[in-house]
Amino acid sequence: MPRWLTTLLTFLLLQNALAIEVNPEDETSLKNAAKTVATTMVDYYNARDSKAIPGKFDGTWWEGGSMFMTLIQYWYLTGDSQFNDAIQEGMYWQKGDDNDFFPSNYSQYLGNDDQVFWGLAAITAGELNFPERSGEPSWISLAEGVFNGQIPRWDMTACNGGLRWQIWPYQDGYNLKNAISNGGLFQLSARLALYTKNATYAEWAEKIWDWSHSTPLLRKTWVIADTTTNAANCKDHGDHQWTYNYATYIMGAGYMHNYTNGTEGKWLEGVTGLLKTSEQFFPKSGDHQIISDITCEPIDMCDRNQKTFKTYFTSWIGFMSLIVPTNVTAEVMGKFKASAVAAGQQCSGGSDGKHCGIRWTMKSEWDGTMGLEQQMSVLGVLNAVMVPFTAxxxxxxxxxxxxxxxxxxGSNPEGSTGPAPITSGDRVGAGILTAVFVLVWVGAISWMLVGGK
Structure with a gap:
C-alpha cells in the first residue's frame, strides 16, 4: 500500500476516533458530549482579547447573550454549574444603567435584534430558575426591561407598524424591518405573557404576530422573508432563508398556544405550518435528517453570526416541545437526534480532536472550521436532545x-407594562430629536474630517 494512502487512512481513522460520540437515547452520553463541547466553547470565551469586559466578545456584543442563554440551558439540563459565575458576571455586567441590556458603551451601534437576544437570555434564566445574585435585578425584570425599551420603537411612520432592524438613523439597515427583530420581540412578549400572566404582554405578542402576517416577513404560506423595506411600504422582501427566523416565530407561537390553553387555533396552526416549511433546512445532503443553514453552508460562506443560527432553532424548539402537544414536534425532535449524532462526528478538529465544524451534513468528514460559534451550535442541538429527559x-x-x-x-418606569400608545406629538418630538441628533452627528464627522486632522 502506498505510504501516502496509509497516511491518509490513518488520518481519517484518527479523526473518527477523536470525534465526540453521541448516543441520543442515553442521557449520560449526551451530558458527557455537552460538557466537552461547552468546555471548549468557554475556553474560547476566556481567551478572547476583550476578556477584561465580562460578557463582551471580540468584534460583537450580541453573541454574549446568546452564548449565556445556551449555557443556562446546559446548566439546567445537566446540573453542571462550573460556568454559572461567568454567566452571572457577564449578564449583570451588560445589563446597562437602566436594566434593559442597552449599555451606553455599545448602544450607539446596536440593533433591536442585538438587544432582544439578551432579553431572551434573561427570560430563559427566569424560566429555568437560574440562580440570581442578591442585590441585582431579577432575570424576569431584566427581560421586562428589554420589552419596555423596545415597545416605544414600534414604528408607525411606514408599513403601519413594526420594529426597524437598526435603532439609529445613521445605521445601515435603519430603513429595513426584519424578521429576527420583530420575531424576537414577539417571542419575548409571548414568554413574558406565559411567565407573568400579564395580558399586556399577550396583547403585544398578538399585535406583532398579526402585523408580521400582514407583511412578507410572515407569509400566509408560512414562508418567512428575512427583510422588507419602509420604502416599499413593506411589500418587498429579501428572501434569504435562515433557521433562526423560523425558530423565533415558532417558539413564540408555541408559548401563545400554551398561554391561551389552546383556545386560539391560530397559534398551533402557526407552529405546524412553520415547522412544515422548516423542512427545507433538512436537505438531501443530510438524508433530510440533519439540519443545515442552507443559504450559506453548502457554499461554505457562513459568517460568524450565521454559524450560531442553528443553536436557536434546535434549542428553542426543544424546550417548546414541553408546552405543545407531543405529536406536533415529534418529527423534528427525531431529526434533532440525527443532527446531534452528525454534529458530534464534526467535532474532530484542533490539536485535541474536540473542536467542532459547522457543516454537519458532512458527517465524519470535519469541515476544517472551528470557533466559539461552531461549539455553540453543537451545544444547542445537544441541549434540544436532552430536553425529553427533563420532566x-x-x-x-x-x-x-x-x-x-x-x-x-428598564428604561420605561412610568408605563404599566409598556408605554402608552404613540401619539402624533410623540412622533413629531421623535422627529425633532432625530433631526437634532443627525445634525450633531454630521457636524462631528465633518469636524473630524476637516478640523480634527
Missing amino acids: DGPYNADNGGKSKSDPHG
Missing part, C-alpha cells in the same frame, strides 16, 4: 418560577 420546566409564576416580575423594569 419539569419551563417554569412560570404559577408553577414554581422563582424570578420576580417588575412590569416597570
